[in-house]
Amino acid sequence: MKRIIALIAAGVMAAVLLCAAGCNRGSAQQDIDVNLPTTYEADITFGVMDDPREVEVANYYISAFNKVYPKIHITVERMTTNIASLYATNTLQDVVHTGSVTSLARRGVFQSLSPYMEASGFDTSLYYDSMIKIGQYNGEQYMLPRDYNKIAVVYNTDLFDAAKVAYPEDDWTWDEFVQTCADLKAGLTAAGYTDVYAVDAMMVWEPVYYAVGVGFGGEWFDTDGTALFENLEDGLTELQQLYQKGYAVNPITKTQNIFLFGKAAMWILSRPSVYNCASMPDLNFDFAAFPELPTATTGAGCTGYAINNRSSDKNAAWAFIEFIMSEDGMEAFSQTGAAVPSMISLAEDPEATWTEYPDPFLNHQAFVLYPGRDFVPPYADYYDDAYSTDINNTLLNLLDNVIQLKYGGPDDDYATLEELITGKAAEINRIQEG
Amino acid sequence: MNRVKEKPSVVIRNWLKKNWVGYIFVCPAVLGFLIFTLWPMLASFVYSFFDYDMILPMQNFGLQNYIRAFTIDWDKFSKSLSVTFLYTVTAVPLDLVVSFALALLLNKSVKGIKVFRVLYYLPCIMPSIASGLLWRNFFDIEYGLANSMLAALGLPAGTFFTSSKTAMVTLLFTSLFGMGGSMILWIAQLKSIPTELYEAASIDGASVFRRLFQITIPLVTPMIFYKLVLGIIGALQAYSGAFIILQGGPGPDESLMFWGLRIYYSAFGQDIPNMGYASALAWMLFLVIGLLTVVIFKTNKWTFYGEDAQ
Helix, strand or coil, X not given: CXXXXXXXXXXXXXXHHHHHHHCCCCCCCCCCCCCCCCCCCEEEEEEEECCHHHHHHHHHHHHHHHHHCXXXXXXXXXXXXXXXXXXXXXXXXXXXEECCCHHHHHCCCECCCHHHHHHHCCCHHHECHHHHHHCEECCEECCEECECEEXXXXXXXXXXXXXXXXXXXXXXXXXXXXXXXXHHHHHHHHCCCCCCEEEECCCXXXXXXHXXXXXXXXEEECCCCCEEEECCHHHHHHHHHHHHCCCECCCCCCCCCCCCCCCEEEEEXXXXXXXXXXXXCCCCEEEEECCECCCCCEEEECCEEEEECCCCCHHHHHHHHHHHHCHHHHHHHHHHCCCCECEHHHHCCCCCHHHHCCCCCCCHHXXXXXXXXXXXXXXXXXCCHHHHHHHHHHHHHHHHHHHCCCCCCCCCCCCCHHHHHHHHHHHHHHHHCX | CCCCCCCHHHHHHHHHHHHHHHHHHHHHHHHHHHHHHHHHHHHHHHHCCCECCCCCCCECCCCHHXXXXXXXXXXXXXXXXXXXXXXXXHHHHHHHHHHHHHHHHCCCCCCCHHHHHHHHHHHHHXXXXXXXXXXXXXXXXXXXXXXXXXXXXXXXXXXXXXXCCCHHHHHHHHHHHHCHHHHHHHHHHHHCCCXXXXXXXXXXXXXXXXXXXXXXXXXXXXXHHHHHHHHHHHHHHCCHHHHHHCCCCCCHHHCCCCHHHHHHHHHHCCCCCCHHHXXXXXXXXXXXXXXXXXXXXXXXXXXXXXXXXC
């Protein structure tokens, strides 16, 4: 009997220890101190997106940061599930890499950075305003942007040469882009490249379809989340025609990145995807700015860093984020070549370190030209985030039906494009009624 | 003879003393069930009556999540229902018939038969992620091997996973390659049938088909019953195959939006989990599976468990 009691007691102790180990990230009250001494000692965790390249970027930061704060030990952890789940299970890291702010800030997952910024005299004017705004909710800053991502065009110089088509210029318009697609299709076919598309236009990627819709005078959502879908016919027809005329691959059915394998002459991408191009040894490419739309919009966005509201050492976490946002931190990020830094002086410096990757002679300015055209789709902040998957699926379904002309036929649910668009808007609004 | 009534504490002590080794051995399994199955089940049952995003406290107690599936969300939920039931009524019989036929063929005493058994079983040992990626590339309509083969045969290109009309058929086709596991079970069952029965039937002049329908099938009914029950449960819960092949997407026109996939999307497919609704969907699925299982057991008069079975 004594043995059983001892075993049960041991089991209970083990369970208590396990629970205690899982509760080490409880919220703690801590006065704001933005002037930590360089001898400050702390252990914090750094959650990065589940991508080996992000671990590489994190290590660049940490290595540079530890030259200033050698006793703040930072452990990098890859976030293998969404931030909300990590927060709910008390396993969210102290500093978090994130692309979405509003829904998490609204629920108190992130610490407001505004008091820290105020105390340290943080100068937001050094960064792209459109990117800074992405990190705001309700007048407070919750995330600081580390990068400046806007869509651009990468093109395969060998395929352009084979088709005898001139390389695109940064100041090209949408009509010129469409004409280039037509020329490429004709030229490539004549050159024997019958299975190569002119462009992988990424038509179901938010920065593309939202921007093209707005760029042709349309509007997607009202600020209260109501799906308006007004005047979208022109923009969506432009995307439809890219596919219907055989210029662009079907974005929904493709199973691989065809540009990387020489099956598309152009690809619409953002800066982080340059890594994929550079990893293809036989691919010769260069960049051009995204073509100008009638109302001059180019899809843009960013990711950045936030502090877990339950972090036990928010001062150390802020010191790390402040370092990331400093010129030294941005320079460390620049060295990875992973993206364009959000600091304007570095982003627009033609000789900045990030422009050396993968080749300094490429047209890297394509990723920073025309900041006035930046269009950051704000819609995810408008509609009910509890149903974002259903809303996104309905949007994809709309695009699929538009691109593949699934209307007007005897088996189709809608007789015209206008009816299809209106019907899908109504569907999204019904989803949100709950 | 009158027995002296012992105190309960003494009874428990003696009982534990006698069986303590057994309890220690079952302890991990019981604890595992309690902590990782029963507790989450009970928790999800509670969640299903609240608006709950796992961050803010649960609020608004009521049946709103259950009602939502049949009102506002009915278009999408009914789509998932039809996809899931279509898959169940086709995949389960298909698996039963094809794997049984395969087992009959591979139950012959032919030289080298073991090689064929291994070949048919091999796809089962491939990780589902790997086979999903393989199928995705195989059925790529532009550059996949499937259309290359059809073109070589002079046949028109297929649309496979890219059309709502062919996506389900294509998925069912891919499921055929996982039948090696079922085949092994069938062969084990076929081996248990006494050969004397076949010998006697042959002497009486029974044809191959007569032996199949009068001896083989009646004697494998326990396996049919077993596979039917597990097949229906598995098919109603299915979504991972399509999830991998379509990279998490629901397929064209949500033609592969299984019930399970809808649960996953609601719970984990977005920045903010809708755990209340996901739990309600999961409990409805549990209820349907439970009811169907009861119906199958209640109508089970056709399984032959042997002459002496009760």
